[in-house]
Amino acid sequence: MTRYRLPDGRTFSVNETFYLASCDRCGWVGSTEKCGTDVNTDAGDSNVYCPKCHAAGADCGKVAETAVEITP
Ligand SMILES: [Zn+2]
Numbered sequence: 001m002t003r004y005r006l007p008d009g010r011t012f013s014v015n016e017t018f019y020l021a022s023c024d025r026c027g028w029v030g031s032t033e034k035c036g037t038d039v040n041t042d043a044g045d046s047n048v049y050c051p052k053c054h055a056a057g058a059d060c061g062k063v064a065e066t067a068v069e070i071t072p
Contacts, residue, residue, distance in 0.1 A: 004067040011070065022061030023050035029063050 004020045005011045006029065014020050014031040022029040028050050035048045035058055048059035 003070040005070050006063065006067050012067070019059075020064045020067050021048055021050075021058040022063035022065075023053060023055055023058045024061050024063075025055040026050060026053040027063070028052040028058070029061070029067075032059060035059075 001016070002014050003011055004014065010029070012020055012030060015033055018031045018033040020029070021032045021035055032048055034051045036051070047056040049056055050058045
């Protein structure tokens with residue numbers, strides 16, 4: 001379990017093998033565990049979809065990039 005903190009003070013816990021994602025469209029932030037993935041892509045690089053508005057690209061959301069890992 002890894003914990004992240006955003007500049008606005010919100011914290012998120014992410015389980016092993018997942019990472020913090022966010023949606024630029026609706027502002028959702030959370031673990032990629034909650035996102036569906038598109039496994040049928042030609043490029044072999046599946047998209048991460050926002051679980052709230054289903055926009056693609058949640059894996060590279062701007063908000064998640066500002067999060068810092070909280071070390072105990
Ligand atoms: Zn969204």
